[in-house]
Amino acid sequence: MLHEEVVGRVRAMLLDGEIPPGARIPERDLCEKLQISRTPLREALKVLAAEGLVQLLPNRGSRAARLTDKDMRDLFEVCQGLEALAGELACERITDAEISDVADAHAAMVRHYGDRDLLQYYRCNRFIHEAIIAAAGNPVLSGLYESVTARIRRARYVTPMTPRRWALAVQEHEAILNALQRRDGVGLSHILRAHLRHKREEVMQAGFAETAPLEQARAS
Amino acid sequence: MLHEEVVGRVRAMLLDGEIPPGARIPERDLCEKLQISRTPLREALKVLAAEGLVQLLPNRGSRAARLTDKDMRDLFEVCQGLEALAGELACERITDAEISDVADAHAAMVRHYGDRDLLQYYRCNRFIHEAIIAAAGNPVLSGLYESVTARIRRARYVTPMTPRRWALAVQEHEAILNALQRRDGVGLSHILRAHLRHKREEVMQAGFAETAPLEQARAS
DNA sequence: CTAGCCATTTTTGAATTCAAATTGGATCGT
DNA sequence: ACGATCCAATTTGAATTCAAAAATGGCTAG
Numbered sequence A, B: 001m002l003h004e005e006v007v008g009r010v011r012a013m014l015l016d017g018e019i020p021p022g023a024r025i026p027e028r029d030l031c032e033k034l035q036i037s038r039t040p041l042r043e044a045l046k047v048l049a050a051e052g053l054v055q056l057l058p059n060r061g062s063r064a065a066r067l068t069d070k071d072m073r074d075l076f077e078v079c080q081g082l083e084a085l086a087g088e089l090a091c092e093r094i095t096d097a098e099i100s101d102v103a104d105a106h107a108a109m110v111r112h113y114g115d116r117d118l119l120q121y122y123r124c125n126r127f128i129h130e131a132i133i134a135a136a137g138n139p140v141l142s143g144l145y146e147s148v149t150a151r152i153r154r155a156r157y158v159t160p161m162t163p164r165r166w167a168l169a170v171q172e173h174e175a176i177l178n179a180l181q182r183r184d185g186v187g188l189s190h191i192l193r194a195h196l197r198h199k200r201e202e203v204m205q206a207g208f209a210e211t212a213p214l215e216q217a218r219a220s
Numbered sequence C: 001c002t003a004g005c006c007a008t009t010t011t012t013g014a015a016t017t018c019a020a021a022t023t024g025g026a027t028c029g030t
Numbered sequence D: 001a002c003g004a005t006c007c008a009a010t011t012t013g014a015a016t017t018c019a020a021a022a023a024t025g026g027c028t029a030g
Helices: A003-015 A027-034 A038-051 A069-093 A096-115 A118-135 A139-158 A163-181 A185-206 B003-015 B027-034 B038-051 B069-093 B096-115 B118-135 B139-158 B163-181 B185-206
Strands: A054-056 A062-064 B054-056 B062-064
Touching (some): A003 A027, A003 A038, A027 A038, A038 A054, A069 A118, A069 A139, A069 A163, A069 A185, A069 B069, A096 A118, A096 A163, A118 A139, A118 A163, B003 B139, B027 B038, B038 B054, B069 B139, B069 B185, B096 B118, B096 B163, B118 B139, B118 B163, B139 B185, B163 B185
Antiparallel strands (some): A054 A062, B054 B062
């Protein structure tokens, strides 16, 4: 197994919650689960610690990082900034074909909204946002965006969505597509910022913070 | 030596150019220079690779990453986005005392401009930008900014500055301080974007890209 | 019966060891 | 003499081993 693969596997376990936030990570167990020795696993853990997904405690091993309300706010704020930037750049660089792809995804998303199919709605939603990032043609930006969104994804897609919020989100997405088609970079960046701000308010209000998960439930 | 210390030492060597861009990194040599074994060094290299400072070649070791023109453009663009975001947030959160610090640094910077003391000018310049980032009160943002600026720092501060450009930069900094004192977030973010765009044009025009460093000069 | 202390065990951190891949050079063939 | 191929030596990647730190459990004393 390649180094990057180990990092990817462990990252997925953290993001999927297979290793829950705050849980200790016993190297030995993970090693045999992944069928590797401790050396490559420890390399991966250090990389993930630098990404903010893992917390290293000197001489006491590592834990899955836990997001506080503040962390969540900070991540959303940065995400807002990155998407706004991506929106501006995308309007300068996106091709007609790419706009067409986004329009298709948007149409599909609106259909799923009509069906109240939240899962498929989110799939299209995510595709659209990622397409805008990709259209910015800036790998540094893409990398940071990927890293930031990965950490808030669960919160973003698990928070219950009220009919009121959902309708607003769809409306905002109409504006997003519109600005993109007009290649109105400044307009798009404003809409994206507002869109993310609303999403953040939604998530923060739901109080998703990964606080105090109790070290471990102990069977008595 | 602690893990983070190893990462820091090697990062410094890369950023200072002690290990020049494109140079191969012989693990063995670095190990004895740092007085550690290969295991912790390799952990550090993988972390630095994730940061984009080191390029890992499977089964062929690692090299100090080399920035192309495109990389430089991408990094500056992201930096622009981050500073713009920080500017907006800072205007909401900065204290009067912090504004006062920035004003002092600005005054000192203008004096150094008058003396044509580029080194001291840059010191104040950097302090101001970092103070704005810090005032945003967002550690995620600070971390990304630190990582991005570190990679372009040499280009940013080594590019020769024409009198024309320098005067413009000082003028822009006047506007930056002014917007900050008025707590005009939108205005500040616009000025910062323009400021960074000009800096980027300056650097890109100077053609700083770290291209073709010749594998190694060979004494015949 | 509880609290505090010490020995044991477990787990982490790092050096060493071992295997695999690559590189450079030498030999052989054309 | 030139080129291809094979072998040795170096270097990388990962497992194992060793040492140090922390957690655990038991023991004794109050």
